[in-house]
Amino acid sequence: xxxxxxxxxxxxxxxxxxxxxxxxxxxxxxxxxxxxxxxxxxxxxxxxxxxxxxxxxxxxxxxxxxxxxxxxxxxxxxxxxxxxxxxxxxxxxxxxxxxxxxxxxxxxxxxxxxxxxxxxxxxxxxxxxxxxxxxxxxxxxxxxxxxxxxxxxxxxxxxxxxxxxxxxxxxxxxxxxxxxxxxxxxxxxxxxxxxxxxxxxxxxxxxxxxxxxxxxxxxxxxxxxxxxxxxxxxxxxxxxxxxxxxxxxxxxxxxxxxxxxxxxxxxxxxxxxxxxxxxxxxxxxxxxxxxxxxxxxxxxxxxxxxxxxxxxxxxxxxxx
Amino acid sequence: xxxxxxxxxxxxxxxxxxxxxxxxxxxxxxxxxxxxxxxxxxxxxxxxxxxxxxxxxxxxxxxxxxxxxxxxxxxxxxxxxxxxxxxxxxxxxxxxxxxxxxxxxxxxxxxxxxxxxxxxxxxxxxxxxxxxxxxxxxxxxxxxxxxxxxxxxxxxxxxxxxxxxxxxxxxxxxxxxxxxxxxxxxxxxxxxxxxxxxxxxxxxxxxxxxxxxxxxxxxxxxxxxxxxxxxxxxxxxxxxxxxxxxxxxxxxxxxxxxxxxxxxxxxxxxxxxxxxxxxxxxxxxxxxxxxxxx
Numbered sequence: 351x352x353x354x355x356x357x358x359x360x361x362x363x364x365x366x367x368x369x370x371x372x373x374x375x376x377x378x379x380x381x382x383x384x385x386x387x388x389x390x391x392x393x394x395x396x397x398x399x400x401x402x403x404x405x406x407x408x409x410x411x412x413x414x415x416x417x418x419x420x421x422x423x424x425x426x427x428x429x430x431x432x433x434x435x436x437x438x439x440x441x442x443x444x445x446x447x448x449x450x451x452x453x454x455x456x457x458x459x460x461x462x463x464x465x466x467x468x469x470x471x472x473x474x475x476x477x478x479x480x481x482x483x484x485x486x487x488x489x490x491x492x493x494x495x496x497x498x499x500x501x502x503x504x505x506x507x508x509x510x511x512x513x514x515x516x517x518x519x520x521x522x523x524x525x526x527x528x529x530x531x532x533x534x535x536x537x538x539x540x541x542x543x544x545x546x547x548x549x550x551x552x553x554x555x556x557x558x559x560x561x562x563x564x565x566x567x568x569x570x571x572x573x574x575x576x577x578x579x580x581x582x583x584x585x586x587x588x589x590x591x592x593x594x595x596x597x598x599x600x601x602x603x604x605x606x607x608x609x610x611x612x613x614x615x616x617x618x619x620x621x622x623x624x625x626x627x628x629x630x631x632x633x634x635x636x637x638x639x640x641x642x643x644x645x646x647x648x649x650x651x652x653x654x655x656x657x658x659x660x661x662x663x664x665x666x667x668x669x670x
Numbered sequence: 671x672x673x674x675x676x677x678x679x680x681x682x683x684x685x686x687x688x689x690x691x692x693x694x695x696x697x698x699x700x701x702x703x704x705x706x707x708x709x710x711x712x713x714x715x716x717x718x719x720x721x722x723x724x725x726x727x728x729x730x731x732x733x734x735x736x737x738x739x740x741x742x743x744x745x746x747x748x749x750x751x752x753x754x755x756x757x758x759x760x761x762x763x764x765x766x767x768x769x770x771x772x773x774x775x776x777x778x779x780x781x782x783x784x785x786x787x788x789x790x791x792x793x794x795x796x797x798x799x800x801x802x803x804x805x806x807x808x809x810x811x812x813x814x815x816x817x818x819x820x821x822x823x824x825x826x827x828x829x830x831x832x833x834x835x836x837x838x839x840x841x842x843x844x845x846x847x848x849x850x851x852x853x854x855x856x857x858x859x860x861x862x863x864x865x866x867x868x869x870x871x872x873x874x875x876x877x878x879x880x881x882x883x884x885x886x887x888x889x890x891x892x893x894x895x896x897x898x899x900x901x902x903x904x905x906x907x908x909x910x911x912x913x914x915x916x917x918x919x920x921x922x923x924x925x926x927x928x929x930x931x932x933x934x935x936x937x938x939x940x941x942x943x944x945x946x947x948x949x950x951x952x953x954x955x956x957x958x959x960x961x962x963x964x
């Protein structure tokens with residue numbers, strides 16, 4: 351597929367560079383061009399109705415005080431909900447838990463994945479296909495099922511305590527009910543889900559790097575570190591951008607796994623923006639505040655995604 | 671994956687003895703690391719499986735093969751567990767079977783327009799669609815719920831199907847656009863010279879060669895739809911829920927029969943896992959390429 355994608359590139363360049371006469375050959379003519387809109391209507395209608403409108407409505411709802419009950423009046427409160435949410439210790443702790451999740455969903459898996467790819471990229475690995483299939487498995491399993499599986503790992507007579515017992519550490523801690531350990535325990539589930547994805551992603555990226563570049567470093571007398579920083583890391587820039595973006599979004603939007611493993615508990619130790627939105631809107635009828643939380647979440651997601659794209663932008667245009 | 675098995679041995683023989691030992695140690699460490707990683711990934715799943723075979727009344731130790739593996743738990747989970755699993759599974763299936771054809775169709779049409787035609791605003795419109803790649807349901811669920819309520823779609827499978835299509839089509843459009851952009855222009859040109867209109871070109875020239883990406887897209891949409899949680903939790907009611915959200919809520923309320931619940935979880939995971947085992951290369955490369963090109 352990647353080969354056929356590059357195959358298509360000259361066409362795009364040609365149509366940009368060539369004059370009006372050849373343009374007619376490569377694009378549909380002006381009048382026909384409007385037909386393009388017709389093809390967008392089915393997807394567009396659904397997208398505008400069920401994605402774009404709600405997204406804009408979220409901003410609108412965040413400016414009102416409303417119970418959500420049919421026929422109940424809504425009161426305009428301007429930015430009051432934002433003042434409320436951004437000074438509420440509970441919302442702030444939900445947001446700070448998200449930052450912990452960025453560490454466990456994003457930074458740890460991406461680091462592990464890139465280390466893995468750098469170490470083993472140039473090895474012939476027997477059984478690689480099997481390995482890839484296994485570590486990618488968490489991507490296709492419903493997070494509810496993952497959550498339940500991990501509940502049994504973390505329970506007082508669970509797999510983790512059995513494992514610790516194997517090393518002579520007797521523990522009967524129920525990890526998910528422990529005030530200190532619940533948050534890292536849930537975070538580790540994120541690392542478990544994301545690390546395989548990152549490994550497979552970086553491995554496929556490394557395979558694409560021109561092996562002449564490695565030879566060049568070797569000829570220059572460069573060691574493993576030089577090889578990593580001057581060839582592997584720059585070569586993996588597109589994969590790095592993608593892995594970071596996907597895992598950051600996953601960290602911030604976490605809902606299913608928390609809902610199934612801890613419901614935000616014990617106390618409020620593992621609440622996240624997703625569970626707060628759900629609680630405020632569908633348990634406490636505080637629609638304005640729920641929408642405000644959603645806007646704050648959306649802004650953070652968007653800002654971080656843009657920041658990642660900017661930080662990992664192609665500075666010297668070597669890779670396209 | 672090109673693997674030349676046996677080749678390393680040949681190469682190693684020609685090298686110095688010191689190099690030989692180092693490579694050997696490295697290989698051992700590498701395979702130890704790979705095995706460990708794969709084991710860590712599998713252990714929670716194996717725990718779930720062993721728990722599902724424990725006798726219902728025993729307090730369970732997660733990772734231990736029960737003396738009498740109780741396969742009966744799967745029957746209990748299916749027929750008389752705490753919740754109506756067959757109905758939940760049927761709902762999930764109905765949702766996915768609607769989401770996949772609708773989602774693929776609208777994605778193919780829009781991807782075709784973005785991939786082969788230039789029209790005013792096409793770039794901006796494309797980027798607007800791509801918002802769907804970044805924004806999760808968590809960001810839109812509150813007004814979405816009230817909008818669905820005003821449309822009478824609460825507690826209705828269409829209330830889950832249509833928003834899912836809207837969310838997933840962002841990827842679908844992106845994915846199909848990629849394919850159409852890469853399709854040989856000569857093919858389209860020849861048909862155009864023959865006087866075929868754009869719909870005809872799509873139907874009889876491009877779609878016949880588009881089935882591999884279409885199949886991958888359909889598979890991915892099926893998996894995403896089957897696993898979707900928050901939307902069906904909020905929009906659907908107890909009996910009409912899809913399998914994951916149904917399981918999730920029962921999980922939260924009371925857990926009386928842990929082995930049967932685990933059996934139910936495994937049954938729910940089975941369709942996507944089987945699909946994955948059958949088509950894993952397509953699925954992996956689909957997710958990876960979709961991701962990297964985005």
